[in-house]
Amino acid sequence: GAGVSQSPSNKVTEKGKDVELRCDPISGHTALYWYRQSLGQGLEFLIYFQGNSAPDKSGLPSDRFSAERTGGSVSTLTIQRTQQEDSAVYLCASSLAWGVSNQPQHFGDGTRLSIL
Amino acid sequence: AQTVTQSQPEMSVQEAETVTLSCTYDTSESDYYLFWYKQPPSRQMILVIRQEAYKQQNATENRFSVNFQKAAKSFSLKISDSQLGDAAMYFCAYRNPSGGGADGLTFGKGTHLIIQP
Numbered sequence: 001g002a003g004v005s006q007s008p009s010n011k012v013t014e015k016g017k018d019v020e021l022r023c024d025p026i027s028g029h030t031a032l033y034w035y036r037q038s039l040g041q042g043l044e045f046l047i048y049f050q051g052n053s054a055p056d057k058s059g060l061p062s063d064r065f066s067a068e069r070t071g072g073s074v075s076t077l078t079i080q081r082t083q084q085e086d087s088a089v090y091l092c093a094s095s096l097a098w099g100v101s102n103q104p105q106h107f108g109d110g111t112r113l114s115i116l
Numbered sequence: 117a118q119t120v121t122q123s124q125p126e127m128s129v130q131e132a133e134t135v136t137l138s139c140t141y142d143t144s145e146s147d148y149y150l151f152w153y154k155q156p157p158s159r160q161m162i163l164v165i166r167q168e169a170y171k172q173q174n175a176t177e178n179r180f181s182v183n184f185q186k187a188a189k190s191f192s193l194k195i196s197d198s199q200l201g202d203a204a205m206y207f208c209a210y211r212n213p214s215g216g217g218a219d220g221l222t223f224g225k226g227t228h229l230i231i232q233p
Contacts, residue, residue, distance in 0.1 A: 003160075033220055043207065045220030059220070089159060104151065105221065107161035 002026070004108035006092050012114045013082060021077040021111045025094030032075050033095075033105060034067060038088035049075060061086075079113075087115045118143045120210050122224035129198050130232045136183075137193045137227045139208030145169075149211040150184070150191045151221065156204040164206070167191065195229075203231045 005024040013019055025032050034046040046059045049069045060067070064083075069075040079086055089112050093105035119142045129135035141150070152164040167175045167184050174182050179196045195202055205228050209221040 035220070042225045043221075043223035045222070048220055091159075091161065093161070104163045104166060106163070107153075110159045112159075 004092055004094050004106055006090075006108035006111050008111055009109065010112045010114070012116065014116050015082060015084060017082055018078065018080045019082055019113065021079075021090050021092075021113070023075045023077070023092030023094075023108060025073065025075070025092070026106055029094035029096055029106070030072060031095045031103070031105075032069060033093040034075070034077050035091040035093065036061070036088045037091055037110070041088075043091075046077070082113075082115045084115045087113055089113070118145075118148075118210050118212060118222045120208050120222050120224040122206075122208055122227050124227045125225070126228040126230065128230040128232060129195075131198055131200060133198055134194060134196045135198055135229065137195075137206050137208075137229065139191045139193070139224055141189050141191065141208070141210050141222075143189070143210065143212070145212055147213055149213065150182075151209040151211070152180070152182070152191075152193045153207045153209060153223075154202075154204045155207060155226070161207070165193065198231050200231050200233060203229055205229070 007022045032049040036044045047067050051072045052069050064080045067077045089110040091110045093107045095103040095105045121140045148169045150167045153161045154164050155161050165175050165177045165180050174184050181194045183192045205226045207226045208224040211221050
């Protein structure tokens with residue numbers, strides 16, 4: 001597709017369940033980002049991938065969160081043993097790798113996660 | 117750590133008029149990048165305009181322009197001839213180039229822009 005694609009668009013699950021969120025970046029974009037958008041915290045940067053490598057995972061909120069990227073394309077963000085405070089919109093973005101910092105990030109529509 | 121402050125939670129403007137959204141930031145870096153993103157109810161963050169700190173000239177994109185005051189660490193967005201489609205949340209964002217991308221964008225809390233017909 002032409003843009004960043006995220007699935008599912010909405011996810012409702014019970015507290016304690018595991019969830020997996022998917023992001024398919026723009027073709028040719030090797031840099032990929034995950035953000036969390038919640039009412040209380042605004043937009044938080046979670047993790048960045050350059051290719052399949054994530055150099056810094058310290059932005060992940062807890063050890064229940066993990067992310068991976070394979071084949072330099074699709075990325076998944078997994079949340080284990082979900083808690084109500086995990087409810088938020090999870091946004092994915094991608095950008096060209098060259099001169100990463102000055103390249104604009106293109107965002108997907110996000111996944112709205114609701115924990116009951 | 118860098119911080120971005122948007123002091124206007126909500127702004128309202130009449131259609132066809134001009135509105136300015138404020139943004140200030142705090143950084144010890146001399147070179148960095150600043151962005152304005154728009155987020156309509158569809159949730160997708162759309163890049164409106166960007167500014168490199170080393171450039172003195174203010175960026176413009178059609179009806180959108182910025183007033184970048186580096187010494188004051190201010191980066192306001194001016195929208196001219198406001199249109200109904202401009203209604204959205206607007207986020208100011210900062211990026212430090214030295215992280216090589218690993219530090220992501222730092223966002224302000226956003227300004228909800230309402231366009232009155």
